[in-house]
Amino acid sequence: xxxxxxxxxxxxxxxxxxxxxxxxxxxxxxxxxxxxxxxxxxxxxxxxxxxxxxxxxxxxxxxxxxxxxxxxxxxxxxxxxxxxxxxxxxxxxxxxxxxxxxxxxxxxxx
Amino acid sequence: xxxxxxxxxxxxxxxxxxxxxxxxxxxxxxxxxxxxxxxxxxxxxxxxxxxxxxxxxxxxxxxxxxxxxxxxxxxxxxxxxxxxxxxxxxxxxxxxxxxxxxxxxxxxxxxxxxx
Numbered sequence: 001x002x003x004x005x006x007x008x009x010x011x012x013x014x015x016x017x018x019x020x021x022x023x024x025x026x027x028x029x030x031x032x033x034x035x036x037x038x039x040x041x042x043x044x045x046x047x048x049x050x051x052x053x054x055x056x057x058x059x060x061x062x063x064x065x066x067x068x069x070x071x072x073x074x075x076x077x078x079x080x081x082x083x084x085x086x087x088x089x090x091x092x093x094x095x096x097x098x099x100x101x102x103x104x105x106x107x108x109x110x
Numbered sequence: 111x112x113x114x115x116x117x118x119x120x121x122x123x124x125x126x127x128x129x130x131x132x133x134x135x136x137x138x139x140x141x142x143x144x145x146x147x148x149x150x151x152x153x154x155x156x157x158x159x160x161x162x163x164x165x166x167x168x169x170x171x172x173x174x175x176x177x178x179x180x181x182x183x184x185x186x187x188x189x190x191x192x193x194x195x196x197x198x199x200x201x202x203x204x205x206x207x208x209x210x211x212x213x214x215x216x217x218x219x220x221x222x223x224x225x
């Protein structure tokens with residue numbers, strides 16, 4: 001089975017940096033996704049990590065440590081539009097066992 | 111492509127009634143997923159198909175739930191009979207390629223309310 005934990009809520013100030021953590025326990029881990037979901041909308045893909053290390057994509061970066069079962073999403077230069085839920089999803093190797101965390105609701109304040 | 115298309119966007123039904131949710135995946139995608147999202151449980155995978163064949167339905171909560179994919183461009187999720195605890199947002203998503211490394215594209219969801 002799979003278990004994914006992430007904080008329920010976070011608040012950060014516009015222009016700041018925020019790190020959203022995700023820990024996972026899974027059998028047959030393949031890689032880890034991050035999705036963004038604005039209220040009332042569908043999740044949209046942000047990043048995918050399969051190897052250890054940091055993947056940078058503009059203002060957003062994602063980090064993975066396979067040995068520690070740990071990932072984080074780093075958002076820089078926060079904007080009001082970054083207020084959303086951020087979902088961590090572990091992918092199981094060899095099958096499509098895809099488990100989402102419950103999401104972290106990020107509120108960006110002026 | 112217009113993306114993943116789901117219908118209806120909203121559905122209100124009475125307990126005991128049959129509910130059918132519909133999904134058109136992105137053309138060329140070979141994986142299709144049905145998810146359910148609630149505040150309490152988050153986003154849960156119900157079932158997924160590969161090339162129209164159901165691969166894993168272990169997330170389907172009960173026999174009241176069934177899903178079909180008669181062809182590459184259409185899938186349904188049916189609840190019969192519906193119960194108030196089935197109230198949730200149901201998402202359909204599709205992706206291309208094997209393994210776990212390809213992103214899923216989600217439809218806008220169907221908000222189901224069972225009264």
